[in-house]
Amino acid sequence: MTAPDSRPEASDALSVLNRVFGYKSFRPAQQEIIDHVVAGHDALVLMPTGGGKSLCYQIPALVREGVGVVVSPLIALMQDQVHALTALGVRAGFLNSTQDVDERRAVESAFLAGELDLLYLAPERLRVDSTLRLLDRGTISLFAIDEAHCVAQWGHDFRPDYLALSMLHERWPEVPRIALTATATEATRAEIATRLNLREARHFVTGFDRPNIQYRIVPKDEPRRQLLKLLRTEHTGDAGIVYCLSRASVEKIAAFLVENGIEALPYHAGLDPRVRAANQARFLREDGIVMVATIAFGMGVDKPDVRFVAHLDLPRSVEGYYQETGRAGRDGLPSTAWLAYGLQDVVQQRKMIDTSEGDEAHRRRLRAHLDAMLALCETVECRRVRLLDYFGQQGAPCGNCDTCLSPPEAWDGTIAAQKLLSTVVRLQRERGQKFGAGQIVDILLGRKTPKVTQFRHDELSVFGVGTDLSEAEWRGVVRQLLAQGLLGVEGDYGTLVLTEESRGVLSRAREVRLRREPKRAERAAKAPKAAAAAADLPEEAVPVFERLRAWRAAKAKEQGVPAYVIFHDATLREIATLSPTSLADLGKVSGVGENKLAKYGEEILQTLTG
Numbered sequence: 001m002t003a004p005d006s007r008p009e010a011s012d013a014l015s016v017l018n019r020v021f022g023y024k025s026f027r028p029a030q031q032e033i034i035d036h037v038v039a040g041h042d043a044l045v046l047m048p049t050g051g052g053k054s055l056c057y058q059i060p061a062l063v064r065e066g067v068g069v070v071v072s073p074l075i076a077l078m079q080d081q082v083h084a085l086t087a088l089g090v091r092a093g094f095l096n097s098t099q100d101v102d103e104r105r106a107v108e109s110a111f112l113a114g115e116l117d118l119l120y121l122a123p124e125r126l127r128v129d130s131t132l133r134l135l136d137r138g139t140i141s142l143f144a145i146d147e148a149h150c151v152a153q154w155g156h157d158f159r160p161d162y163l164a165l166s167m168l169h170e171r172w173p174e175v176p177r178i179a180l181t182a183t184a185t186e187a188t189r190a191e192i193a194t195r196l197n198l199r200e201a202r203h204f205v206t207g208f209d210r211p212n213i214q215y216r217i218v219p220k221d222e223p224r225r226q227l228l229k230l231l232r233t234e235h236t237g238d239a240g241i242v243y244c245l246s247r248a249s250v251e252k253i254a255a256f257l258v259e260n261g262i263e264a265l266p267y268h269a270g271l272d273p274r275v276r277a278a279n280q281a282r283f284l285r286e287d288g289i290v291m292v293a294t295i296a297f298g299m300g301v302d303k304p305d306v307r308f309v310a311h312l313d314l315p316r317s318v319e320g321y322y323q324e325t326g327r328a329g330r331d332g333l334p335s336t337a338w339l340a341y342g343l344q345d346v347v348q349q350r351k352m353i354d355t356s357e358g359d360e361a362h363r364r365r366l367r368a369h370l371d372a373m374l375a376l377c378e379t380v381e382c383r384r385v386r387l388l389d390y391f392g393q394q395g396a397p398c399g400n401c402d403t404c405l406s407p408p409e410a411w412d413g414t415i416a417a418q419k420l421l422s423t424v425v426r427l428q429r430e431r432g433q434k435f436g437a438g439q440i441v442d443i444l445l446g447r448k449t450p451k452v453t454q455f456r457h458d459e460l461s462v463f464g465v466g467t468d469l470s471e472a473e474w475r476g477v478v479r480q481l482l483a484q485g486l487l488g489v490e491g492d493y494g495t496l497v498l499t500e501e502s503r504g505v506l507s508r509a510r511e512v513r514l515r516r517e518p519k520r521a522e523r524a525a526k527a528p529k530a531a532a533a534a535a536d537l538p539e540e541a542v543p544v545f546e547r548l549r550a551w552r553a554a555k556a557k558e559q560g561v562p563a564y565v566i567f568h569d570a571t572l573r574e575i576a577t578l579s580p581t582s583l584a585d586l587g588k589v590s591g592v593g594e595n596k597l598a599k600y601g602e603e604i605l606q607t608l609t610g
């Protein structure tokens with residue numbers, strides 16, 4: 001708490017931003033949030049990934065008297081967070097289960113001696129009485145609860161230890177609390193406020209748009225070839241994340257990329273914890289690593305220069321998809337979110353929901369999540385408009401997503417839908433049979449495959465009535481009817497069945513609008529480019545930028561920290577472009593604060609002239 005005679009001024013916050021972080025100005029929401037917390041009030045902050053949440057508690061912790069206590073579930077990343085702060089000259093430490101007794105003691109005495117600005121804690125630490133007594137003996141400037149959506153019980157990041165955090169307010173009623181998350185729906189927000197006892201807190205909800213991310217969703221054809229093409233033509237040498245649904249496919253895709261000369265590593269919950277940690281550390285520390293992972297990977301990984309996030313399987317919800325893709329481009333430079341999805345994804349996910357544990361209400365929720373995701377995939381509108389709409393925000397067509405860049409055509413699929421549905425009906429009524437999409441499409445195309453002949457499906461009146469469309473187009477029709485709920489799927493083999501809604505189509509009472517399948521060769525949205533980080537730099541700045549990168553890599557290696565802890569790409573780009581000749585000019589570059597200027601200034605000026 002702050003004594004009345006040392007009441008901090010709002011301008012203190014700005015001077016900390018300039019001096020310590022080397023940034024010129026606050027983003028609009030940051031200013032308000034920081035003033036609010038500096039004044040001692042509670043806040044609930046919803047900002048997209050990369051929006052700049054960290055400063056919202058780091059600066060108040062520096063301005064207010066005492067130590068800012070940050071609760072974070074990401075033990076593996078605390079070390080890096082502390083390194084990054086130390087590099088800025090901020091006094092930070094952490095307490096978690098990875099430390100030995102001596103290390104812990106050292107941090108505890110620094111805390112008690114008032115020698116820390118920020119202390120990171122794993123949530124389970126706060127269940128230990130000795131931790132609570134320790135905190136009682138020091139001065140706490142604020143509590144920051146990072147990844148606050150971990151308190152939401154239906155979310156996929158739920159951490160039981162977060163539920164106990166409601167006691168912070170009871171034990172330290174005077175200390176302001178700030179809860180932060182990138183998960184944005186109304187329901188999650190309400191749950192956070194209730195469970196963390198933050199009813200009085202002011203809510204700060206910023207725009208959720210991430211304009212530098214290009215969203216693209218393509219029909220899955222040969223996923224590996226498609227992925228390889230994306231990496232080779234648009235993201236050579238870039239760091240990125242490839243998400244897969246299962247551990248087995250993570251392993252396979254990682255091996256496939258390595259075979260094709262791409263530095264890829266696997267990450268999933270089934271790996272030995274040491275291997276997992278080592279892979280994560282390499283992804284963070286080295287340039288240009290591709291992480292192939294299940295969704296177990298990524299929360300809190302604040303590597304700023306992830307240039308692409310690719311999904312090879314359909315995410316289960318728009319929320320999850322937005323969080324995962326949000327890990328691209330935190331530094332504000334152009335990045336790609338790419339998803340390949342196909343008929344099989346729909347079949348598989350519907351099946352997973354039908355057989356999932358939990359009650360019917362839970363399954364209904366899962367279905368609603370999936371339906372929203374499918375609607376996003378099949379939309380003929382701007383992806384970004386749909387995404388923002390999902391989070392209750394408005395946007396205009398963005399010009400930076402696949403549907404804006406090459407608008408898909410909508411077509412009247414009513415007759416195609418009727419042909420397909422009546423094939424399903426015939427098989428069931430006349431033969432008492434159910435089949436999957438493959439057989440139905442073969443029948444429509446009039447193909448005399450062994451299986452068609454075996455079941456005498458060539459004798460059905462619908463045999464060969466669909467030769468006006470290609471196989472890919474028919475699969476697209478099946479997928480879209482499933483997505484719209486006009487067709488159902490059941491059982492282990494993904495057999496197709498009618499739904500309540502199908503009737504309306506068969507009786508011609510409703511029209512079916514479909515999205516035309518893009519031609520097989522998916523159009524590259526951007527021209528091939530070299531290393532993305534150097535793209536769009538003035539020609540003469542490119543070799544300078546590369547020299548700076550090499551200098552940074554050496555420094556990072558020497559100190560055992562990720563390269564971005566030294567400087568972000570965006571900062572190096574600005575230095576390379578402006579080519580400052582004095583320390584004073586170098587200090588004006590965004591991202592060069594006092595500490596880094598003193599430490600690296602001379603070396604950088606030498607690198608520039610060298």
Ligand code: ADP
Pocket residue numbers: 023024025026027030047048049050051052053054055302304330331568590
């Ligand atoms: P979040 O935690 O919301 O995902 P971060 O706190 O990691 O986002 O910030 C994202 C990036 O934006 C970081 O590289 C950070 O240094 C930068 N940043 C944050 N605030 C500012 C600012 N006011 N001016 C310039 N850069 C900023």
Ligand code: ZN
Pocket residue numbers: 382383384385397398399400401402403404405
């Ligand atoms: Zn768009």
